Structure formats: structure tokens, C-alpha cells
Amino acid sequence: MTARAARAGQNGDDLDVEEALALVKEHPGGTPGTPGTPRHPRHDATDWAEARAVAERAPRHGTARRTGCLPPVAVPLGSALGLTLAAPLTALTDLPSFDTSAMDGWAVSGPGPWSVRDEGVLAGHTAHEPLTDGGAVRIATGARIPPDTTAVLRSEHGRTDDKGRLHVTAATRPPHTVTHGQDIRPRGQECRSGDQLLPSGTLITPPVLGMAAAAGYDTLTAVPRPRAEVLVLGDELLAEGLPHDGLIRDALGPLLPPWLRALGAEVTAVRRVGDTEQALYEAIAASDAHVVVTTGGTAAGPVDHVHPALRRMGAELLVDGVKVRPGHPMLLARTKEDQHLVGLPGNPLAAVSGLLTLAEPLLRTLAARPAPEPYTLPLRDAVQGHPYDTRLIPVALRGDRALPLLYNGPAMLRGIAAADALAVVPPGGTRPGQEAELLDLPWASGGIGVCFT
Ligand SMILES: Nc1nc2c(c(=O)[nH]1)N[C@H]1C(S)=C(S)[C@@H](COP(=O)(O)OP(=O)(O)OC[C@H]3O[C@@H](n4cnc5c(N)ncnc54)[C@H](O)[C@@H]3O)O[C@H]1N2
Numbered sequence: 001m002t003a004r005a006a007r008a009g010q011n012g013d014d015l016d017v018e019e020a021l022a023l024v025k026e027h028p029g030g031t032p033g034t035p036g037t038p039r040h041p042r043h044d045a046t047d048w049a050e051a052r053a054v055a056e057r058a059p060r061h062g063t064a065r066r067t068g069c070l071p072p073v074a075v076p077l078g079s080a081l082g083l084t085l086a087a088p089l090t091a092l093t094d095l096p097s098f099d100t101s102a103m104d105g106w107a108v109s110g111p112g113p114w115s116v117r118d119e120g121v122l123a124g125h126t127a128h129e130p131l132t133d134g135g136a137v138r139i140a141t142g143a144r145i146p147p148d149t150t151a152v153l154r155s156e157h158g159r160t161d162d163k164g165r166l167h168v169t170a171a172t173r174p175p176h177t178v179t180h181g182q183d184i185r186p187r188g189q190e191c192r193s194g195d196q197l198l199p200s201g202t203l204i205t206p207p208v209l210g211m212a213a214a215a216g217y218d219t220l221t222a223v224p225r226p227r228a229e230v231l232v233l234g235d236e237l238l239a240e241g242l243p244h245d246g247l248i249r250d251a252l253g254p255l256l257p258p259w260l261r262a263l264g265a266e267v268t269a270v271r272r273v274g275d276t277e278q279a280l281y282e283a284i285a286a287s288d289a290h291v292v293v294t295t296g297g298t299a300a301g302p303v304d305h306v307h308p309a310l311r312r313m314g315a316e317l318l319v320d321g322v323k324v325r326p327g328h329p330m331l332l333a334r335t336k337e338d339q340h341l342v343g344l345p346g347n348p349l350a351a352v353s354g355l356l357t358l359a360e361p362l363l364r365t366l367a368a369r370p371a372p373e374p375y376t377l378p379l380r381d382a383v384q385g386h387p388y389d390t391r392l393i394p395v396a397l398r399g400d401r402a403l404p405l406l407y408n409g410p411a412m413l414r415g416i417a418a419a420d421a422l423a424v425v426p427p428g429g430t431r432p433g434q435e436a437e438l439l440d441l442p443w444a445s446g447g448i449g450v451c452f453t
């Protein structure tokens with residue numbers, strides 16, 4: 001623990017959680033966090049915004065691929081959460097499908113007082129005898145209205161006298177009256193059979209599932225989740241225990257599958273691949289995923305096999321390096337007619353950068369998901385820019401400002417683990433209070449349960 005963190009711990013009551021964790025700068029406006037070190041500026045690398053646009057368009061190649069999304073399938077309601085409707089949701093029934101009581105009370109016919117029948121009417125029961133003028137019957141919320149009912153009187157607005165006759169109490173407004181049709185939900189009030197309830201392209205959320213069930217659906221026509229396979233490269237990686245003897249823990253094997261799922265993918269496999277070109281070539285060639293995601297091996301080191309393996313299989317490189325820090329060696333390739341490969345750099349925050357720059361727009365098109373609304377917020381502190389490249393910086397959202405977090409180096413996860421979003425810092429950097437575009441992290445707005453299930 002640093003001296004500052006220790007101080008923060010002692011004065012924790014006065015500090016934000018980021019300050020207590022020593023994740024933000026002590027003095028707003030002072031020296032900014034770790035800058036990306038300009039190494040060899042790559043003038044052939046793709047601009048960050050253009051790289052995202054290329055990834056979004058990538059599945060729309062060939063003649064029969066106007067939308068780029070996967071062919072629709074029928075999906076049971078229980079499996080459809082998070083998919084996109086591939087056809088308009090059209091009501092299969094009137095809603096309500098019969099005249100129904102909106103309240104517990106009495107169905108009444110004509111003006112009161114009324115004589116109350118002995119038996120009542122419950123929800124889920126079939127048709128009831130018609131009411132005669134001056135008659136009433138006990139009724140439950142959601143029950144079918146008996147024929148010739150003129151209104152429903154709520155239980156708290158009526159009382160029966162010792163002769164069993166029902167009277168309106170003074171509580172109604174105006175007092176002692178019932179209005180025609182009161183507290184009756186007429187058949188078709190919400191929709192008629194055949195009405196369009198939601199357009200094609202709607203994200204299937206919990207209320208959409210409820211709406212579909214109410215409207216008579218058991219399955220929905222939806223764009224399926226694209227299959228994604230994760231290939232984790234690096235003989236130095238351990239699957240468990242403490243780092244030792246130059247070996248480190250694999251951080252991306254646990255990080256990527258749930259995040260890919262939050263981006264709309266079905267993760268079919270996470271495989272460790274040995275550091276040989278042959279092993280990588282075979283793993284890619286054997287995959288039937290729509291999106292293969294590799295980690296590591298994108299640079300030009302002695303065991304960086306992604307480029308050679310792609311060359312060998314005749315893949316088309318769509319993006320080969322992006323003007324973004326961290327993550328500039330990221331790449332996107334078309335490996336087969338219906339398969340793309342996203343090569344994420346091995347440094348963990350660089351991999352996150354590649355995930356949001358290339359995998360997110362690619363999966364969004366394949367799954368026909370709506371694009372997130374772009375938005376900006378002022379950054380509390382200055383952020384030092386890279387001279388040529390965009391920087392993605394973890395930030396915490398606090399009210400109407402974003403706090404740039406420290407520990408944002410390519411090999412670090414400490415900043416992103418405490419972040420709500422990534423700020424897009426243009427070349428040259430930002431001044432304190434300057435607006436920056438934000439990329440929301442899926443759990444920040446949706447909650448873990450909503451976005452990862
Ligand atoms: N001469 C140059 N060297 C490097 C450059 C460059 O421009 N010129 N770029 C650097 C940058 S930036 C990055 S990012 C990395 C990208 O490297 P690779 O994609 O080839 O990744 P590796 O070399 O395999 O690994 C880099 C680093 O990350 C660690 N790693 C890998 N996988 C994982 C994992 N699953 N979990 C945790 N950590 C992982 C690995 O051990 C290395 O430390 O290249 C720079 N070099």
C-alpha cells in the first residue's frame with residue numbers, strides 16, 4: 001500500500017472510493033495519469049473511429065448481405081433475452097382478450113342499490129350468467145365481466161345492508177355514483193389482434209418478453225447470438241495459483257467470455273493454444289465460430305504468430321493496427337466467408353481496448369443490436385494525449401463529470417476494474433473540464449445480472 005493509500009484509509013470517511021483506492025489524482029488539474037508511450041508511430045495503422053466503422057461494416061460484404069446480421073431463427077421466450085427481434089411483434093390476440101374487471105368489487109348492472117347474487121366471479125373462470133338490471137355479483141380483478149354489466153364498483157366503495165342489498169358509499173367521486181364503464185377494461189383496450197406492438201430491430205428486454213407472452217407468443221423470431229471462440233495464446237500463462245518463475249496468471253481467459261456475452265455473443269469455447277504458428281493455424285482453421293477472438297501474439301516478437309497464421313490461411317486483413325493507446329497492434333481479419341478474427345493484444349487493458357474498438361461493432365452488426373447513443377461528459381482532470389493516437393482512459397462517472405482513473409497502463413487492470421466507462425481522449429489530450437466521448441461499460445448501466453445472463 002502506498003503512503004497515500006494508507007492516508008486515504010485513515011481518512012476514508014472524507015474520500016470517494018476512487019480516492020480511497022488511490023485511483024484518481026490527488027489534485028485536480030495537476031499532472032495526469034500514465035500516458036501511452038509513443039513507440040514507433042505507425043502511419044499505416046487505421047484511425048480509431050474508422051477502425052470501428054470498418055468492424056461494423058465487416059459482415060456486410062458480398063451481394064446477399066445488406067444488413068450483415070445472422071439469419072433469423074425461432075427462439076423460445078426463455079432463451080430470447082438480449083437478442084434482437086427479426087420481425088415486427090404483431091399481436092396474436094386482442095388485449096385484453098375479453099372485457100375484464102380492473103378492480104376487486106362487484107360487477108353491477110344499471111343504477112343501484114343492487115341485489116347481490118350469492119356466487120362470485122374469479123379470474124380464470126369461463127363466462128358467467130348475464131346480470132339482470134339492478135343485479136350485482138362479486139368480482140375479482142382480472143375476471144371476465146358478466147354480460148350486461150354496466151360498471152364495476154370497488155370493494156372499498158360499496159357496502160351491503162342487512163337485507164343483502166349493495167349501496168355505494170360516499171367515498172366515490174362524485175359521491176354515491178358509479179359512471180358507465182367504470183373500472184372495466186374493455187376487450188382490445190391495449191391492442192387489437194394484428195396490431196404492430198414493436199418493430200423489427202427491437203432489443204428483447206424483460207418487458208418485451210412479458211409483452212410477447214401476453215400477446216400470445218411462445219417463440220420469437222430473432223437474430224441469434226453470433227458464436228464466438230476465444231483462443232488464449234501465451235506459454236507464460238497460468239490458469240491458477242500465484243505467479244512464479246516468470247509465469248503469470250491468464251487474466252483474459254476469465255475476463256473475455258462474460259464481456260463477449262454482454263456484447264451479444266454466445267461463447268462456444270475458450271481454448272489455450274500453445275505458442276506455435278502451427279497450433280494457432282490449426283485452432284483457427286478448426287473453428288466454426290462466427291468470431292474468433294485471439295489474445296496475444298499480435299506484435300512482432302519471436303512467438304507472435306497471429307500475422308503468420310493469418311497469412312498462411314489467406315485471410316483478408318481488414319484492420320492491421322489502430323491509432324489507439326493502449327492496444328495499437330489490434331487487428332481484424334476475414335478468415336472465411338462467414339468468419340472474422342479479432343486479434344487482441346496480450347496486454348490486458350490493450351485487449352479491452354481491442355474488444356471495444358473491433359469486437360463490439362462487429363458483434364453488434366452480426367447480432368443486429370442497436371448502436372449505443374454516443375454521449376459526452378466533461379473530464380474532471382486534464383488527460384495527457386498521445387501525439388498521434390486516440391487514448392482510451394478508464395473513468396468513474398460522478399454526477400455530471402467523469403473522473404479519469406490512474407493505473408491505466410496497457411498491462412494494468414486496476415483502473416478499468418473500478419471504472420464505469422472509457423473516455424475517448426483525442427490526440428493532444430484534454431484540458432480539465434473538457435468534454436470527452438464516453439464508451440459505457442455494459443455493467444455500469446445494466447447491472448451484472450441484466451447484461452451477463
Ligand atoms: N518492438 C515492439 N514491441 C512491442 C510493441 C511495438 O510496437 N514494438 N507493442 C507493444 C504493445 S503496445 C503491446 S499491446 C504488445 C502486444 O503484444 P502481443 O499482442 O504480441 O502480446 P504478447 O506479446 O503475447 O503479450 C504482451 C504482454 O501481455 C501479457 N499477456 C498476454 N496474454 C495475457 C493474458 N491472457 N493475461 C494476462 N497477460 C497476458 C504477456 O505476458 C506480455 O506481458 O506488444 C508490445 N511490444
Ligand code: MOO
Nearest residue numbers: 326327328350410
Ligand atoms: O501500449 Mo499497447 O498500445 O497496446 O499496450
